[in-house]
Amino acid sequence: MSQSLSIAIVGATGNIGEALVSLLEERDFPVKDLYLLASDESAGKSLSFRDRQVRVRALDAFDFKAAQLVFCAASAEVTREYLERIVAANCSLIDLSAALPLTQAPCLLPEAGELWLATQRPPFLLSSPTPAAVAVALVTQALRSLLRPRRIGVTAMLSASTLGRAGVRELARQTAELLNGRSFEPQGVDRQIAFNVLAQIGTPDEQGHARLEARLAAELQQLLGDAHLPIAATCAQVPVFFGDSLAVTLESDTPVDVAAITACLAEAPGLELAEEGDYPTVVGDALGQDVIQVGRIRQAVADPTQLNLWIASDNVRKGAALNAVQIAELLIKHYL
Structure with a gap:
């Protein structure tokens, strides 16, 4: 990387924002100036970056x-509120809040290819996929020479950190109250x-x-390049602070070869x-890791064309922050 960039992180004091700061330092990203941005409540705090304290603005x-x-890396509402100002300033944007339509800010997984970026011009509007999509797409792309899915089923058991730092605090508070015999x-x-375990996260649409x-x-x-690929997704909230677990089914046209896979x-x-x-778990294997953990690979009980597997991933570090930094590395190497 021959140049350096001035970087701003919106939501710098949240779980993902802090992970972004750590990864920019760990991966020696060429940062010229680092601007840490958050709400008025968090302004004045500081985070460590390259042996110095950077004040939150x-x-x-x-x-x-x-x-x-x-x-x-803040909420979707914050991204939408400040998008016009970011675009007007001629900044490239990597959104981790899933705020923008994919037609406006396509999602990108560097390991899955980025040739379409060559047809674009800066400033870029890009989405870093949700952590569950990162995990499933990485596994599916790795198998593209052996299996082209005609249908994907995902049951995503998502941690409290999916709801941000407030979700982690709320799980901790409820746990403490219950263990002390208090109502809340x-x-x-x-x-x-x-x-x-909650069977849904957020309010469902008319289709449920x-x-x-x-x-x-x-x-x-979008990541797999098939706008018509049938995907059945269920996202459940589980009482885990950090780390996501996913049960995935990939259905092929032909019997799957478990040994080759x-x-x-x-x-x-x-x-x-x-x-x-x-088999992997989030606590024992995934947290703090820069890789997706995979196990329990098997054919479906009654259908040899179905592949079942289990995924554990650090949703904050690997699923969100690392992928976003990898996108930034790709941009600065080839496109900025």
């Missing part, structure tokens, strides 16, 4: 003309999440699909295969 007062590349009123969620489920399906179709996944970049007879 108030988002509303920031002039985006000072930056060349912006990571949006849920805050930010519609019911108890501690010691419970939550926004996160519809987004997951649309992102997978296992060998392929064992060699695939960005993935780590559990030892035979074992």
Whole structure:
């Protein structure tokens, strides 16, 4: 990387924002100036970056003309509120909030290819896929020489950090109250999440699909290059602080070769295969890792054309922040 960029991170004090700061340092990204942006409540705090403390600035007062590349790691509402200012400042944007339509800000997984970027011109508007889409697309792309799915089924068991830092705090609060025998009123969620599993995250649409489920399906179709690929997605909230677990079914036209698929996944970049007879978990294997953990690879019980497998991933680091930084690395190497 021959040049350096001035970087702004919107939502810098959130889980993903802090992970972005850490990864920019770990991967020696060529940062000229780093602007950490957050709400007025968080302004004045500081985060460590390259042996110095960088002060967090108030988002509303920031002039985006000072930056060349912006990571949006706050809520979708915040991204939409500040999008016009970011675009007017001629900044490229990598959105991690799933705020923008994929027709406006296509999602990108660097390992899956980016040739279409060559037809675009900066400033770029790009989406980093949701963590579940990153995990499923990485596995599916790794198998493209062996299996072209005609249908994908995903049951995503998502951690409280899917709801941001507030979700983590709420799970901790509910857990503490219950362990101490006290009653409570849920805050930010519609019911108890501690010691419970919620069958949906957010309000469903007229067809019964939550926004996160519809987004997951649309992102997978775009990443896999098939706008008509049938995808069944269910996103459930589980009482885990960090890390996502996914049960995935890939349906092929022909019987799947489990031995060949296992060998392929064992060699695939960005993935780590559990030892035979074992399976990965988020706490024991995925958290803090830069790879997707895969295990329980098998044919379906009654259909040899279906491949079933299990995925565990650090949703904050690998699923969100790392992919966004990899997009930035791709942009600065070839397009900016």
